[in-house]
Amino acid sequence: MREDLFKDAHSLLAVNEGGVDRRFALKAALGVGYAAAAGGVMSQTAIKTSSAGLVSGEVMIDVNGFKMPAYRSMPAGKSNLPVVLVISEIFGVHEYIADVTRRLAQAGYMAIAPELFVRQGDPSEYGELAKLMSEVVSKVPDVQVMADLDATVAWAQTQGGDVSKLAITGFCWGGRITWLYAQHQSKLKAGVAWYGRLVGKATPETPWHPLDRASEVKAPVLGLYGGADTGIPLDTVDKMKEALQKTPSAAARASQWVVYPDVPHAFHADYRPSYREAAAKDGWERMLNWLSTHGVK
Secondary structure (H helix, E strand, O other): OOOOOOOOHHHHOOOOHHHHHHHHHOOOOOOOOOOHHHOOOOHHHOOOOOOOOEEEEEEEEEEOOEEEEEEEEEEOOOOOEEEEEEEOOOOOOOHHHHHHHHHHHHOOOEEEEEOOOOOOOOHHHOOOHHHHHHHOHHHOOHHHHHHHHHHHHHHHHHOOEEEEEEEEEEEOHHHHHHHHHHHHOOOEEEEEEEOOOOOOOOOOOOOOOHHHHHHHOOOOEEEEEEOOOOOOOHHHHHHHHHHHHOOOOHHHHOOEEEEEOOOOOOOOOOOOOOOOHHHHHHHHHHHHHHHHHOOOO
């Protein structure tokens, strides 16, 4: 029988005391500045969302004794809020991701962006993309991420979140995680994956990829992709579409896709040259409609 590494993921994680040292070594609070490795940052185009009427800022989430930082935004004085997990790019929870949580909070959600790289390193310390990938991102086990997200959901429930209305959205690396969490978490109502990879090489840290287990998708996912994305071939999108339609899961078959012609990777990243305003705004409206349609609000 195939061993499911995501089953009872909490029990597979030991407390990483070295990770505590890494946490205190982080140079800046979450949600501040931009990652140097992102390259070509155009912060003058970045959207700045007001925190007026919100409770926003860094929180600490317990994961089996390990304190994981996260950036949380929610409407002030509200309870029983629908919960959206926000999963970062490889650059971690910097200013752009923090702003995404505030945008969602202004729309009425409790939005939480956990710093999922904290045990392996601090993305803000890296100026070279290749080094960031090899020294931090590639060393993050999927099973660790699933457990961290489960802990984030449990934490949200204690902070005024209604986890019966649970969604996830993620960008690039986070888009892939969105698909994996939709395969892992049965409580999930909906997901929105922004240009997340669907295939890849199996490693001890990433033993499978979304296409490998398309039949296990437990919640409908909206996939938002760029037609000119050189890193995600459109034939992999077509293969995932086909695989989802062949599954007995009604949730999987309810997944939908939007491919924006002539639009590159990271088109929602408003602080980078890849930003495409029309596609980003359209995708955002589609995301909000998707969450509402599938009972997250």
